[in-house]
Amino acid sequence: MQKGLTHYGDAEFSLFLRQAFIKGAGYTDDALSRPVIGIADTGSDYNPCHGNAPQLLEAVKRGVMLAGGLPMRFPTVSIHESFAAPTSMFLRNLMAMDTEEMIRAQPMDAVVLIGGCDKTVPAQLMGAASAGLPSIQLITGSMLTGSHRGERVGACTDCRRYWARFRAGDIDAAEKDEVNDQLVASVGTCSVMGTASTMACVAEALGMTVPGGASPPAVTADRIRIAEQTGAQAVQMARDKLDIARILTPAAFHNALRVLLAIGGSTNGVVHLAALAGRMGLALDLPALDRMGRDTPVLLDLKPAGQHYMEDFHAAGGMATLLRELKPLLRLNAMTVTGRTLGEEMDRAGPVFAQTVVRPCTDPIYPQGGLAVLYGNLAPGGAIIKPSAADPALMEHTGKAVVFENLQDMVERIDSDDLDVTAQDVLVLKHIGPKGAPGMPEAGYIPIPRKLARAGVKDMLRISDGRMSGTAFGTIVLHVTPESAIGGPLALVHNGDLIALSLSRREISLQVPAAELQRRASAAPAVPPTADRGYLKLFLNSVTQADQGVDFDFLQAPTLVGKVPDQT
Ligand code: FES
Numbered sequence: 001m002q003k004g005l006t007h008y009g010d011a012e013f014s015l016f017l018r019q020a021f022i023k024g025a026g027y028t029d030d031a032l033s034r035p036v037i038g039i040a041d042t043g044s045d046y047n048p049c050h051g052n053a054p055q056l057l058e059a060v061k062r063g064v065m066l067a068g069g070l071p072m073r074f075p076t077v078s079i080h081e082s083f084a085a086p087t088s089m090f091l092r093n094l095m096a097m098d099t100e101e102m103i104r105a106q107p108m109d110a111v112v113l114i115g116g117c118d119k120t121v122p123a124q125l126m127g128a129a130s131a132g133l134p135s136i137q138l139i140t141g142s143m144l145t146g147s148h149r150g151e152r153v154g155a156c157t158d159c160r161r162y163w164a165r166f167r168a169g170d171i172d173a174a175e176k177d178e179v180n181d182q183l184v185a186s187v188g189t190c191s192v193m194g195t196a197s198t199m200a201c202v203a204e205a206l207g208m209t210v211p212g213g214a215s216p217p218a219v220t221a222d223r224i225r226i227a228e229q230t231g232a233q234a235v236q237m238a239r240d241k242l243d244i245a246r247i248l249t250p251a252a253f254h255n256a257l258r259v260l261l262a263i264g265g266s267t268n269g270v271v272h273l274a275a276l277a278g279r280m281g282l283a284l285d286l287p288a289l290d291r292m293g294r295d296t297p298v299l300l301d302l303k304p305a306g307q308h309y310m311e312d313f314h315a316a317g318g319m320a321t322l323l324r325e326l327k328p329l330l331r332l333n334a335m336t337v338t339g340r341t342l343g344e345e346m347d348r349a350g351p352v353f354a355q356t357v358v359r360p361c362t363d364p365i366y367p368q369g370g371l372a373v374l375y376g377n378l379a380p381g382g383a384i385i386k387p388s389a390a391d392p393a394l395m396e397h398t399g400k401a402v403v404f405e406n407l408q409d410m411v412e413r414i415d416s417d418d419l420d421v422t423a424q425d426v427l428v429l430k431h432i433g434p435k436g437a438p439g440m441p442e443a444g445y446i447p448i449p450r451k452l453a454r455a456g457v458k459d460m461l462r463i464s465d466g467r468m469s470g471t472a473f474g475t476i477v478l479h480v481t482p483e484s485a486i487g488g489p490l491a492l493v494h495n496g497d498l499i500a501l502s503l504s505r506r507e508i509s510l511q512v513p514a515a516e517l518q519r520r521a522s523a524a525p526a527v528p529p530t531a532d533r534g535y536l537k538l539f540l541n542s543v544t545q546a547d548q549g550v551d552f553d554f555l556q557a558p559t560l561v562g563k564v565p566d567q568t
Helices: 011-023 053-066 088-105 120-131 157-167 173-180 195-206 221-240 250-262 268-279 286-294 310-315 319-329 342-348 407-413 450-454 514-523 534-542
Strands: 036-041 070-075 110-115 135-139 146-148 151-153 282-284 372-376 379-385 396-404 426-429 461-464 476-478 498-502 507-510 562-564
Touching: 036 053, 036 088, 036 221, 053 070, 053 110, 053 221, 088 120, 088 534, 110 120, 110 221, 120 135, 120 195, 120 268, 135 195, 135 221, 157 173, 157 450, 195 250, 195 268, 195 319, 250 268, 250 286, 250 319, 250 562, 268 282, 286 372, 319 342, 396 407, 426 498, 461 498
Parallel strands: 036 070, 036 110, 110 135, 282 562, 372 507, 396 426, 426 461, 461 476
Antiparallel strands: 146 151, 372 379, 379 476, 396 498, 498 507
16 A cells, blocks of 8 residues: 555655545555555446456455455456447557556556456556556456357357348348347357457466466356456465566467467457567567468367357367467466466366367368468568468459448448459458558458349458458458558559469569559658547557557557567
């Protein structure tokens, strides 16, 4: 309670005043003498993915008190994917700033971060990384799956699949409404390997959760037990002064990136890990990530790349099972929140048993490259593709560009019967990058034009400077850097230009002579968007490109100390 006193010009008076106020809430001197554990509570009626936050909070408090600490709940920003306009990513850095400053401003010896929905875990980790205290992540957990006419369904891969069927005329409005009741069968995060599940697995791989913290579904007793353990562990971390900087090391990022690739994780994981690494003075080395992808098999058979859901992954042993398979590829000396290394925790994990969700390295669901990094004259700063969710027939493909200048243009024309498009063409969507939309919305999953969808076309090559939900699938090139809004080459693409994708060469190229591209750039120079006031102004002035994690430049560590994944 003596940390970070409010400035009144008299420190003893500041403490006297603080104690008077906290005693007003009924605390004793004994309680106030214990290690103080802040609990970042992101429960919100606008966030069903955190609908179990009250139960988790109670269990964390129980764990803290059983271990002799004093739990102190505090609220922060909470963000849900479907309730955040213009896009949750626009607000991730705001939540990270809120989390960082509340950890720093209030007296606590360690902090428990309760998060789950896509942007919340990265925001909390980013904020905690900058604040520097002992910190531990508690994931809210995945939702249960539902059942629609005998078929198991879950958000949000099946949301997209049913919506695509509705657009194609396969199902009528009544069935669309019926399945809508089943897609989200309980509170909790999306039940497939979307961004939330990805970041849950990544958080555990980073060493930022207790062992087994990634996979228990939101409404299970296992999840509540994890919450109690998390509270108790936070007290131990406070006593041991196990600061977050001892956990978020290059070895931890190596493991997190390896896991991201092996689970066929969301492309958003790349952006979030780049941002988190940047908080620790580490740059994400995209070519090194691509090389890592080439020797990392995709082992997790979860939608959208596979068949199962998060609750199946949990029943299959969760991260312990996955990490065991990946053991030769991991940095086992990485420290975790328990004060033991990842390798030591793996040795303590339960016995091996038969299961079908985590494949062995000898029989992967995809032999390599859950994610691949592309370069070329269309993306000099890099772009990302998720081969495990793409059509193999389009991995070496050249097609004619069908260009949409921005989201509105796409919305107005994509379903027009007059749209001049074939299945061999390449759909290009500009101005959905970090500054362009703004906030880099998950609009990179450009829908198949209605007339092609009705003709049975399921996939096309699509390119944008935006992001895609981890629950989506298709041959989709994302995060094209630099973005079109600041004059990246994507801005120069015209209808009818040829675009070539070569996964084998890791290349995305615009087959237009350089002189013509120069002429186009001079004829229509980019005018980056600006704003007059408020958070939007801060965002547009400060946001970095996708390769730096779309973080604010002034929130990154002031000095670069290395790259991840390192090649040693
Ligand atoms: Fe929250 Fe999918 S909307 S995890």
